[in-house]
Amino acid sequence: MFLRRKTIAVHTDEDLVRLLREGHRSALGDLWDRYAELLYGVGMKYLKDTERSKDEVVELFAGLKDLVVKHEIQRFRPWVHTVMRNRCLHLLRKHDRTSDISDELHITEPDDESALHEATLQQLEQAITQLNAEQRMCIQLFHLERGSYQQVADRTGYTVEQVRSHLQNGRRNLRIILQNRQHHAQRNA
Numbered sequence: 001m002f003l004r005r006k007t008i009a010v011h012t013d014e015d016l017v018r019l020l021r022e023g024h025r026s027a028l029g030d031l032w033d034r035y036a037e038l039l040y041g042v043g044m045k046y047l048k049d050t051e052r053s054k055d056e057v058v059e060l061f062a063g064l065k066d067l068v069v070k071h072e073i074q075r076f077r078p079w080v081h082t083v084m085r086n087r088c089l090h091l092l093r094k095h096d097r098t099s100d101i102s103d104e105l106h107i108t109e110p111d112d113e114s115a116l117h118e119a120t121l122q123q124l125e126q127a128i129t130q131l132n133a134e135q136r137m138c139i140q141l142f143h144l145e146r147g148s149y150q151q152v153a154d155r156t157g158y159t160v161e162q163v164r165s166h167l168q169n170g171r172r173n174l175r176i177i178l179q180n181r182q183h184h185a186q187r188n189a
Contacts, residue, residue: 013076017068032061035077039084046088056087081145089125127177135170138163 011019011030019027036057043053060083073079128136134156141152142163152163 014073017073017076020065020068028061028064031064031076031080035080036061039080042081042084043088046085046092052091056084056091060084060087078145085144123178123181124174127174127181130177131170131173134158134162134166135173138166139170139174142167 011027013031013034016027016030020031039057039060040053043056044050047053047056060080067083071079128139131139137156138152138158141147141155142149147155149160149163152158153160156163158166
């Protein structure tokens with residue numbers, strides 16, 4: 001898909017970020033080799049458009065040096081994944097397209113469907129910010145970053161059972177928040 005150089009991994013991602021901040025352009029190429037395909041996959045997941053996904057990857061890398069200078073990055077891979085996801089979500093909102101929220105959250109409970117299908121990406125993002133910290137973190141790591149229960153537990157320090165509980169309660173609370181907004185909007189219409 002994207003042109004890649006055959007390189008031997010000598011530096012960690014964080015070393016490459018440091019080198020890029022210091023002006024070493026070769027670090028950008030190394031990061032491209034490692035992440036262009038992954039970020040293209042993120043773009044395809046959200047945009048479902050080959051050319052737009054490629055364009056977003058290219059644009060992200062074109063501005064990557066400025067981004068790494070502005071942000072404190074602990075772990076590059078999840079950070080760049082989040083940046084790409086946010087670019088895609090912003091692009092979708094900009095074009096006023098809605099997304100199937102149940103796909104986004106993998107919700108299969110039938111009573112969740114009506115409120116979640118009608119929610120826009122912006123409403124969902126806003127609703128997620130209203131969750132308590134534990135639920136918000138678990139929802140983001142599990143549904144948006146596609147982590148497993150164990151990966152979420154490892155990153156948060158919660159047990160797997162706590163993660164499941166936070167996810168279940170977070171999904172229920174998201175449904176309630178979105179349904180309340182829908183009812184409020186219908187009353188004001």
